[in-house]
Amino acid sequence: MSRLVPALLALATLVAACGGGSGQTTTTGATGTTAPTDSVLITVDSLSFPAETTIPAGKSVAWENAMLVNHQIVFDTHDGQPADLEPLDLLGGHTVEAQLEPGEWAYHCGLHAQMTGTLVVEG
Numbered sequence: 001m002s003r004l005v006p007a008l009l010a011l012a013t014l015v016a017a018c019g020g021g022s023g024q025t026t027t028t029g030a031t032g033t034t035a036p037t038d039s040v041l042i043t044v045d046s047l048s049f050p051a052e053t054t055i056p057a058g059k060s061v062a063w064e065n066a067m068l069v070n071h072q073i074v075f076d077t078h079d080g081q082p083a084d085l086e087p088l089d090l091l092g093g094h095t096v097e098a099q100l101e102p103g104e105w106a107y108h109c110g111l112h113a114q115m116t117g118t119l120v121v122e123g
Helices: 004-017
Strands: 025-028 033-036 039-044 052-055 060-065 071-078 088-090 095-098 103-109 116-121
Touching (some): 039 052, 088 095
């Protein structure tokens, strides 16, 4: 019991230092998930990406992996042209974020071929 209190205090300090979810949030599309106002959150909780996600120019997109299975975001095209971006490793339980130029981005999971999606960055 005596070690539990310091551990809980350390956890509370860590949550407070990370923002503790008390910042402003916005709701994204039909998924109803929330993210800091400077990014749009896509939660991956199955072996699929949303078919299409639209975000305003100037905002980042964050993929949150709610699974224990690793994924990899691979950008295929940008406005129909090959996308020259490094893949983003999305480890189980983690989040990756990117800020992309306006246009239409097609992407897939480099580990699970059935996972495809399109990201539209308004501009």
